[in-house]
Amino acid sequence: MTSSPLGDYLRGRRDRLSPEALGLPVYGRRRVAGLRREEVAMLTGVSVDYYVRLEQGREVSPSPQVLDSLGEVLRLDDDGRQHLYRLAGLSPRPVPPAPVEEVDDSLLELMLSWAGSPALVLGRAYDVLASNALGEALFGGFPFSRNLTRTVFLDPRLRTFYPDWSDVAENTVAGLRLADGLTPGNPAIRSVVDELRVKSPDFAALWDRSDARGKRLAAKRFQHPEVGYLELRVHVFEVRGAPGQELVVYHAPAGSPAAEALSLLGTLAATRRIA
Numbered sequence: 001m002t003s004s005p006l007g008d009y010l011r012g013r014r015d016r017l018s019p020e021a022l023g024l025p026v027y028g029r030r031r032v033a034g035l036r037r038e039e040v041a042m043l044t045g046v047s048v049d050y051y052v053r054l055e056q057g058r059e060v061s062p063s064p065q066v067l068d069s070l071g072e073v074l075r076l077d078d079d080g081r082q083h084l085y086r087l088a089g090l091s092p093r094p095v096p097p098a099p100v101e102e103v104d105d106s107l108l109e110l111m112l113s114w115a116g117s118p119a120l121v122l123g124r125a126y127d128v129l130a131s132n133a134l135g136e137a138l139f140g141g142f143p144f145s146r147n148l149t150r151t152v153f154l155d156p157r158l159r160t161f162y163p164d165w166s167d168v169a170e171n172t173v174a175g176l177r178l179a180d181g182l183t184p185g186n187p188a189i190r191s192v193v194d195e196l197r198v199k200s201p202d203f204a205a206l207w208d209r210s211d212a213r214g215k216r217l218a219a220k221r222f223q224h225p226e227v228g229y230l231e232l233r234v235h236v237f238e239v240r241g242a243p244g245q246e247l248v249v250y251h252a253p254a255g256s257p258a259a260e261a262l263s264l265l266g267t268l269a270a271t272r273r274i275a
Contacts, residue, residue, distance in 0.1 A: 004057030006087040013074040020210040043073040103130040124244040125188040137269035153200040173206040174213045227261040
């Protein structure tokens with residue numbers, strides 16, 4: 001088998017990616033730990049024969065479009081993408097800036113009108129892009145970080161705040177893995193993943209499991225430092241017109257202890273704003 005620096009690089013990156021990380025179905029016993037050549041070819045949009053020739057060094061002049069697609073499929077960061085271009089004998093094309101995640105004014109106005117339900121808009125990496133007053137109060141104004149993934153794994157107070165911390169942690173990582181598969185190379189997601197793989201052994205272990213799924217918790221339990229225990233229903237909606245954004249609304253049935261706690265929390269928050 002012939003080879004080349006470009007082929008070796010592609011093969012090495014392919015071996016490090018699991019099909020689950022890209023949302024591919026897995027059937028039966030696999031002979032390779034990473035992706036198959038056929039899977040990379042399919043996701044890149046080239047023929048299997050063409051991709052095999054790339055790895056074997058028999059194809060030495062891939063187009064910039066093919067390299068861009070390979071960079072997305074193989075989850076290359078900017079340095080890896082530039083290295084891929086150089087191995088192919090081309091100059092890297094400029095990377096377009098990541099789109100700014102902004103919340104639509106009408107959605108923000110709607111959230112602010114929900115005085116009895118905490119509400120947040122989350123970005124792809126679980127950054128809190130917007131929240132209503134009760135959402136701010138529920139999470140204490142996000143004193144550690146407005147990125148919920150970082151907060152879950154790096155703020156020790158969250159292990160008390162969430163009585164079911166391990167479930168919250170698992171669902172957070174699985175949701176982040178799903179978002180990463182939908183937008184490979186997204187700088188906000190990669191920044192969070194790269195930081196937490198170093199700083200949090202719990203995150204690293206969960207990330208390496210390659211679970212990918214949307215939010216599954218229909219209810220979430222909180223131990224709030226001001227109003228005590230709350231169990232709230234969780235409703236998650238995709239934001240139309242803003243791919244990757246999610247509207248998360250927490251709700252307590254009328255007359256329940258959780259509803260009374262939310263009412264008290266809202267009163268405390270309003271008193272602080274007036275003061």
